[in-house]
Amino acid sequence: MxxxxxxxxxxxxxxxxxxxxxxxxxxxxxxxxxxxxxxxxxxxxxxxxxxxxxxxxxxxxxxxxxxxxxxxxxxxxxxxxxxxxxxxxxxxxxxxxxxxxxxxxxxxxxxxxxxxxxxxxxxxxxxxxxxxxxxxxxxSGNAVPAATVVDAKSVPADYTPAGDTAASGSINGLALEPTKYALDYYESLEGMNVQVSDTRVVTATDPYSELWVTVKPHEHANRRGGSVYGSYTSQNTGRIQIQSLGSTADFPTANVGDELAGDTAGPLDYNQYGGYTLVANQLGTLEKGGLERETTKKQSRGELAVATYNVENLDPGDTTFDAHASAIVNNLQSPDIVSLEEIQDNNGAKDDGTVAADQTVQKLIDAIVAAGGPTYDWRSIDPVNDKDGGEPGGNIRQVFLFNPERVSFTDRAGGDSTTAVGVTEVHGKAQLTASPGRVDPANTAWTSSRKPLAGEFVFRGKTVFVIANHLNSKGGDQGLTAQYQPPTRSSETQRHQQATAVNSFVNEILKAQKNADVIALGDMNDFEFSDTTKILEGDGELWSGIKSLPKSERYTYDYQGNQQVLDQILVSPSIRKDCDFDYDSVHINSEFSDQISDHDPQVLRFRP
CATH class of the missing domain: 2.40.50.140 (Nucleic acid-binding proteins)
Structure with a gap:
């Protein structure tokens, strides 16, 4: 159904x-x-x-x-x-x-x-x-009123009016201006029979038999067929969600860049999962665009490759280990260091006090070896049970994988779930007091959220500090089609506190060693232009490497027709110098209906 x-x-x-x-x-x-x-x-x-x-x-x-x-x-x-x-x-x-x-x-x-x-x-x-x-x-048997055609000409370029300040920013009481604002235009069609034609898919079919198309094929388009979300004030007004009034067995399984050819028509609904939605009793014909998963280039002998990859609640009961292993080995070209987010404990969502994740990690390492990759070693710190958010009972955490044939990990005892890692200066060089260690875990910024994992690595005799992050999610934020405009992003409050804590820790390292190679990476759950990122970057302590890419290639996630950045790799000035590094957002998941994670991994290659 x-x-x-x-x-x-x-x-x-x-x-x-x-x-x-x-x-x-x-x-x-x-x-x-x-x-x-x-x-x-x-x-x-x-x-x-x-x-x-x-x-x-x-x-x-x-x-x-x-x-x-x-x-x-x-x-x-x-x-x-x-x-x-x-x-x-x-x-x-x-x-x-x-x-x-x-x-x-x-x-x-x-x-x-x-x-x-x-x-x-x-x-x-x-x-x-x-x-x-x-x-x-x-x-009975009467002709249905002709569908109103929704196309590039009919949808205004401006997204929404500002909310009425006298009504706490609500747009509900404002007179609709359907020729001026896209949201007003869609509202003026609420409940009516509407039609779109020959539309490009900009978010792949999801498990709920929904997809997103655009009626504006040139609006912030990229070479792979999506629509990029580049700022809070530059919305993709041509996006519209498609559901079906028929059987989901007949719903097209589409990837980004595919096309719903011909007419798709039905009533225009409004729901909590994306706002205005064409509930189709007539679906266009799917024409495949042939989108393929990307493969990054292999790092050279003298380059250190560092990746971040959100593997979406991975636990031993999942069936995606082989697919994740193939992605790491083939699409990511076996990076030297991989920061994994959303590694769950050994029995997944079963909430019985289990916090260890050694079985989860070992199963992934074994699958990587079977796929022809290196035998990775790993480091992590088990969280306190049910204190790090995520799926209840899952105890998600960050994990470092590293290839011991290319890079070594500096083990320094003392790190645990509740002890804060510190920074000392030894012979003019920065050094962590514990490796691995957790960054400021008692800080209220990390309440019901993942604590950053810090570690020291050595590549060809040079130390690299890596901080793995999974910041607070956007849950609770108002949607883009909310009655309050601009929408309230309540989740930012905690994320800003977290970003401040991470930046402060990076500052400690750089005070101890100005030219230290520091990388803060992971699922930051925020855009490269966001205040969260600005706080992480501080006064130049870090810089988000994804901004080295053209704007049309800056995305790691696809949500409601918007391709956007959630995952980032930020680097210290010694790495950023002269932009002497390669950054790649490797699109293997976010654009595909058969994704094994909802995030695309990121890879940074540089010479320490």
């Missing part, structure tokens, strides 16, 4: 919604002879009839949803008004399987409601709908 992610989570009462969203509720009754769908939708995001009962609202059924917990149907008035800001379609929430079919002419009586997908705390916009309906089928 189609996606179950249409679940109605945190539905509000009409009164609560109206209060939260500052909706205007009319005190006069709504009469059947005057109320049309466009009267219900109104010219803002909140219906002027919210909380009102309406009677015998007429329209043609354009789509029926029989699955999930948001069962119902869309219907549309074929006689549109002359106001482009008012939608002619609306969703009818029946709660049980609706007894109508596409093409039925119906009248609907019920209560106009504003439903917030994900609940009010999500900050999402609300969906105008009719609830507790009484539905009368007048006739």
């Amino acid at each position: 189609p996606s179950k992610r249409t679940a109605r989570i945190g539905a509000l009462t009409v009164a609560a919604v109206c209060s939260t969203l500052s909706a205007v509720v009319l005190t006069t009754p709504a009469h059947a002879d005057t109320v049309h769908i466009h009267d219900i939708q109104g010219t803002t995001r909140i219906s002027p009839l919210a909380g009102q009962k309406v009677t015998d609202v007429a329209g043609i059924v354009t789509g029926v949803r029989t699955y999930g917990s948001s069962k119902g149907f869309w219907f549309q008035d074929p006689n549109a008004d002359d106001n482009p800001a008012t939608s002619e379609g609306v969703f009818v929430f029946t709660s049980s399987t609706p007894k109508v079919a596409v093409g039925d002419s119906v009248t609907v009586s019920g209560t106009v409601s504003e439903y917030v997908p994900g609940g009010a705390s999500s900050g999402n916009q609300s969906l105008t709908e009719i609830t507790k309906p009484t539905v009368t089928v007048v006739s």
Whole structure:
């Protein structure tokens, strides 16, 4: 069946919604002879009839949803008004399987409601709908209102107006300007039958049978077919999510760069998993673009290759070890040092107090050997049980793999889950007090989050300090289509504290040895242009190497049609000098429907 992610989570009462969203509720009754769908939708995001009962609202059924917990149907008035800001379609929430079919002419009586997908705390916009309906089928087999074509010409270049400061930054009460702002344009079509044609896929099909396309093929496009997210103020307005009203068995399995040829049409919905979504009862034909996974070049004898790779909750019960091993050996060319994020303990998500991950790591090392790679050695520190966030019971942590034939690890006793690693100066050189060691683990910045792992490596007689990170996730941030504009990024607070702690530690190393080779790498969960990155970089202590790439190649992750940076390798001035290094974001996962992780690994090659 189609996606179950249409679940109605945190539905509000009409009164609560109206209060939260500052909706205007009319005190006069709504009469059947005057109320049309466009009267219900109104010219803002909140219906002027919210909380009102309406009677015998007429329209043609354009789509029926029989699955999930948001069962119902869309219907549309074929006689549109002359106001482009008012939608002619609306969703009818029946709660049980609706007894109508596409093409039925119906009248609907019920209560106009504003439903917030994900609940009010999500900050999402609300969906105008009719609830507790009484539905009368007048006739069947009628022509469905022609789909409104959504294309590059119709979608404005500007993404959204700024929110009303008097309403805490909400755009709900603002009059829609569909010719000026993309979000207003999509809102003006909420519930209506819409169509896109010959669209390029910009986020691959996910496990929920969803994908993202763009109706603006030249908007921040890159050579592999995606749309790059380059700043908070330069949105990709042509993105739109595609779901299906049919069986998921028929949903195309697409990669970035593929095309949905022909017409894809259906009602325009709004949900908590991406905002405006075309729920298709007609899907275009998938034409494959032939995208292939990338392979980086092999490091030379005198180059040290350092990589970061989020292996997405890897535990011994997973079936992806061989695929990860092949990626490390073949696509990454067996880097000398690999910082792994999201290594789980020996029994994965089972929450029984197990924290050791030696079986997980050894299984990966064995798979790498079987794939023709080196016999890596490894170092890590087990976390305190259930204190580092991630999947409950999984105890994710960072792990260093290193090739002992190319690089050695300087073991220095004293590092454990709760002891902070320090820096000393010995004969003019920086030295860690423990190796491996955890950076400032008692700092509240790391509450329910992964603590950085620091270690000393030696390559051809030269010491390199490596700090493996997995910063706080973006969970809890408001979405790009939120009612609050600009959206609140609440997760940044903790991530900024973490970035400050990492930068301070790097500063300690550089104070002890100005020309020390220091690398801070991992899943930073933030963009290369973000304040998090600026804090990590400080006053030049570090610099994000991904910024050495052209802007169109700066991405490690693909989310809701935006290719973006989450994983980074930052380097100290001695490495950055004259840009005498090679940086590669190796695209093997984020663009593909059969990904083994949702992150692309990064590789840095330089001469210490």
